[in-house]
Amino acid sequence: MAVIIHDAARLPGRRTTVYPAAFAAGLKGRIKRALGDAGGLTQFGVNLTTLEPGATSALRHWHSREDEFVYVLGGELTLVTDEGEEPLGPGMAVAFPAGEANAHQIANRSKAAATYLEIGTRAADDVITYPDDDLQLVKRDGQRVFVRKSGEPYE
Template sequence: MEKSKEKSHSWLDPMSVAPRRGSIYPAPFADPLAGREKRALGDALGLTQFGVNLVTLAPGAWSSQRHWHVHEDEFIYVLEGAVTLVTDAGEKVLRPGMAAGFPAGKADGHHLINRGDAPALYLEAGTRAEREEAQYSDIDMMARKENGRFVFMRKTGEPYP
């Protein structure tokens, strides 16, 4: 591990981790995520086998476009506020203390929406697969992990500009 990424301790104050705002999706798919902030706690603690993010969704914000992963499991645990989980089966409001899991390879697109009037806070954990593909249920987009980063393209494989 690079010296600059090593941690001298195994704890941190989550608010000391700079948030990533919005999304890396191509336009216009990033717009509903403008009110999302992620704090990469797993990265800050030097974890390499799975990621952990502390996510804040502002009122009206989405966690992502509705998607599913081929190789990576995902898990969320609601800490504050309420989020609406949207899947192929419909919608379910999740409140503090509730959790949801999304097994790798299960073709059931999911995302969270904050339909309330206060911010929602949840933990998100997921596998860090070397190879990955994500399918987006409601839009003409898919993603492949290349050199550790997601590249977004149309479902035909044509890249977005």
């Protein structure tokens, strides 16, 4: 049975993050609406994400086993990768294939909110590497554990 979401912008927006507290402050101004969850999807996630001015999508990161894809709906954004910075605007898309060690982040450096669709695999096992921070997220059998680069878990 098809699940129709009549007004995606009216779904509850999540402003919180799963990062350890020491890393959470940098994500203020990010609002995610879980379209995939609302539609009952289990194989991949779809988020309608809004970044307020000055906000970022996440800490700069890359996934070992999950693909990610972003499609800009409105506003001006900046893609930050190991290769540098690239402006993103409405109608532009960017793909992040699993296993490519090119960390990425999307930032809103403009004076107005910007919105994009974020689509990604939901792999049971994945390692997310955050090269700018003493942080990794290890997913095994669907369970998430944040660890330092030394392997010591965050409490």
